[in-house]
Amino acid sequence: MKESFQEVKDFKKRTLRRVFTNFTEYWLTDGSFGLLLLILLFTIFILPILIEYGHVEMIFVNLVFLFLFFTGIWSSTQRYLIIFTALLFFTQLTLRILRFSDLPVQFYLTERIVGILNMSIFIFLNIRLLFRDREINVYRVIGAINVYLCVALLGAFVFEIIHLTVGNSISGELDLQGLDDDYAQYIYFSLVSLTTVGFGDLYPVNIMSKMLSVFLSTVGILYPAVVIAKLVSESKG
Numbered sequence: 001m002k003e004s005f006q007e008v009k010d011f012k013k014r015t016l017r018r019v020f021t022n023f024t025e026y027w028l029t030d031g032s033f034g035l036l037l038l039i040l041l042f043t044i045f046i047l048p049i050l051i052e053y054g055h056v057e058m059i060f061v062n063l064v065f066l067f068l069f070f071t072g073i074w075s076s077t078q079r080y081l082i083i084f085t086a087l088l089f090f091t092q093l094t095l096r097i098l099r100f101s102d103l104p105v106q107f108y109l110t111e112r113i114v115g116i117l118n119m120s121i122f123i124f125l126n127i128r129l130l131f132r133d134r135e136i137n138v139y140r141v142i143g144a145i146n147v148y149l150c151v152a153l154l155g156a157f158v159f160e161i162i163h164l165t166v167g168n169s170i171s172g173e174l175d176l177q178g179l180d181d182d183y184a185q186y187i188y189f190s191l192v193s194l195t196t197v198g199f200g201d202l203y204p205v206n207i208m209s210k211m212l213s214v215f216l217s218t219v220g221i222l223y224p225a226v227v228i229a230k231l232v233s234e235s236k237g
Contacts, residue, residue, distance in 0.1 A: 025074075026074075027071050027074040027075050028074070028075065028076075028077065028129070030135075030137065030139035030140065030143070031139065032071075033129075033139045033140070033142040033143040033146060034139065034142055036071065036126075036146050037142050037145060037146055037149075039064075039067070039068060039071075040068075040146055040149040040150065040153075041149075042064070043064055043065075043068065043153070044149055044152060044153065044187055044191065047061060047183070047184075048183065048184035048187055048188065049184075051180075051181060051183060051184045052184045058179075058180045058181070059100060061180055062096050062100075062180065065092075065115070066089070066092060066093060068122070069085075069088065069089050069092060069115075069118045069119075069122065070089055072085045072089070072118065072121065072122040072125055073086050073089055075122070075125040075126065075129060076125050076128070081125065084121065085121055085122075085125070088114060088117055088118045088121065089118065091114050092111065092114050092118060095107050095110060095111040095114065096111060099111065108164070108178075109161075109164050109165070112157060112161050112164065115157050116154065116157045116158060116161065119150065119153055119154045119157055120154065122150060123147055123150045123151065126143060126146055126147050126150065127147055129143060130143040130144060130147065131230065136231055140231065141231070144227045144231070147223075147227075148194075148223060148224075151194065151216070151219055151223070152187065152190045152191045152194050152216075153187065155190030155191075155193065155194065155216045156183065156186035156187040156189075156190040156191075157186075158212055159186045159189060159190060159209060159212065160182065160183075160186050162206070162208050162209050162212070163176060163178065163182075164178060166206060166208065168205050168206060169204065169205065169206065169208070169209040170185070170186075170189050170202050170203065170204055170205060170209055171203060171205045172202035172203055173201050173202065174202060185202070189202045189213075190216060193212075193213045193216040193217055193220070194216045194217070194219065194220040195220055197217065198213075
């Protein structure tokens with residue numbers, strides 16, 4: 001009886017270990033670019049609509065971002081990068097738990113600063129995965145799109161940091177609350193800055209947000225050209 005119980009216990013351990021290994025290794029494969037694209041499309045284009053119309057709880061919004069950052073832990077095989085991204089993730093997790101708990105403390109600004117660091121390293125890791133081993137396929141093209149969308153997310157985070165530290169960042173037809181609800185406005189303006197020169201409904205109001213808007217516009221112009229040139233040269237090589 002004891003042997004049977006031990007065998008079941010060992011089987012469960014092996015199964016869990018196998019599932020964990022498959023999960024971590026998946027994020028190093030080209031196939032992970034497809035799943036990441038779906039997550040980013042939801043986060044950037046669907047989530048803001050759900051937030052704006054009140055169809056989603058803020059805890060779910062935070063869980064989406066936490067899952068995104070969690071995948072970043074396994075986007076590298078180098079130990080120091082895994083440790084660094086894990087530290088950032090657990091810092092984010094702790095800060096968000098504090099914010100949603102009944103404790104009379106929260107570190108919203110710190111949480112957002114850590115989020116910028118997390119997204120920056122996430123972009124770096126995805127660029128490394130994009131150009132590894134000189135292989136070109138449809139998944140690498142999807143990976144290039146992922147990096148582009150991640151830059152839009154990073155821009156949204158920085159616009160929010162500017163608002164939290166200076167008191168304003170963008171203005172126009174909006175009412176910023178300094179909370180998670182503002183994400184819809186920030187990602188909209190970040191994506192508009194990245195892809196166009198703007199529609200005029202929102203605009204930057206201080207020098208930091210103005211330069212960030214111009215920076216995003218510059219990246220939006222240069223990134224496709226540079227990435228296409230790099231992918232073409234890799235394919236010829």
